[in-house]
Amino acid sequence: MQRAVWQAAAVPSSGSQHPASQAASTPPPVGRLAPSTTGLLHLGHARTFLVAWWRARSTGGSLLMRLEDLDGPRCKPEFADAALRDLEWLGLDWDGPAYLQSTGLERIAAAATRLEQSASAYACVCSRADVLGAQSAPQQGVNEPRYPGTCRGRFGSLEMALLETGKAAGLRLLVPPGDVVVEDGLLGRHAFDVMAEVGDFLIAKRDGAPAYQLAVVVDDAAQGVTEVLRGDDLLASTARQQLLQLALGLPRVQCFHVSLVVDENGRRLAKREDDLSLAELRAGGTDPRAVVAWAARSAGMDCPARARAEELACFFSLSRLPGNPVVLSRSDVQALRQAR
Secondary structure, three states, X not given: OOOOOEEOOOOOOOOOOOHHHOOOOOOOOEXXXXXXXXXXXXXXXXXXXXXXXXXXXXOOOEEEEEEEXXXXXXXXXXXXXXXXXXHHHOOOOOOOOEEEHHHHHHHHHHHHXXXXXXXXXXXXXXXXXXXXXXXXXXXXXXXXXXXOOOOOOOOOOHXXXXXXXXXXXXXXXXXXXXXXXXXXXXXXEEXXXXXXXXXXXXXXXXXXXXXXXXXXXXXXXXXXXOEEEEEHHHHHHHHHHHHHHHHHOOOOOEEEEEOOXXXXXXXXXXXXXXXXXXXXXHHXXXXXXXXXXXXXXXXXXXXXXXXXXXXXXXXXXXXXXXOOOEEOOHHHHHHHHHOO
C-alpha cells in the first residue's frame, strides 16, 4: 500500500481508478476521508472511516484524503501524521496524495469574497460574547447560539465595518427563512429551519480564517467529491452546506450519515475527552485486524474475530448499518487492548 504524501498546492484528481464496476452512463462516486488535525483518532473515528472506505471500495468509487487543519492553534502537524499512520494501520488506502486543507486558503477566501460581492453575505463585528449577550434567555445544551441578525444591513463591506467600528469583521451568510430539506442516503428526508435554529452563520471568522462550513463546501467542489459518509452528528450541518452550495452555484453532494459510537453511559466518544486512541492501541501492539472486525460487526457484517479491511469490502451494504448508536463496552475495549 502506497504511503500518502503531502500535497502542498494542487488538489488531488477526482478521477476514479475503478471504472469497470460502474456503468458507463453512471460515473463512479468520489468520496473522501477528512480527519481533522486537532487530536488523535479514536475508535469512533475508526468505525466511520472504515465504513466510508468500504462504501467507496464496494461501489468501485474513488476515495480522497483531506486533512482538515483550519481550526487555529488546535491543529498540529503531529496529529496529521498520526491520523495517516492510524488509517494505514487499519489497512485503508486512498486515491492520490493526501491534501492539506490549509494549502487551499486562497480558493476558499475567493469564494467568501464572491458571496460578499453578490450580497449573499455581510460583514459582522459581533463576538461570541456579543451573540450570547443578545439572547433573551440561555439555551441549555446548545453548542452554537442563534445569531439575531445584529449586523444585517449595517455595513457596506468588510472595510467599512472596520472603519466605522475599529473592529475586524467576519462574514455571515444571509440565510433565508423556511426549511432546508436534506435527503440523506441513510436517514431519509429531514427539514431544518436554519434561520430559526442558528440564524445567519459565519463563513469567515473575524481573524480572516474561513469557517468550517465554507471550507468544506469549497473543497468538496474543487476535489470533485460527489458523496460524503460521516457521523450523524453532522446531519444539521448538511443544511447549511446546501445553502452555501446554492449561493455559490456548486453541485449538491449526496450525504450518508451513520450512527456514532458511544460508551456504556451513552456518551459519544470525543478527542477532547481523551478517549482511547488508535495511536495508543497501535503502540500497545493491538492487532489492527481485531479493530477492523469489531467495526465490521458493528456495521452488520458477519466476520471472524480478526479480518482485513480489504477482505470485507465485497460484503458491505448500507442497508445493514444499524440506525442506533453503537455501544462500545468496557469488555470491547479490554478485548481490543489484549488482541495481539
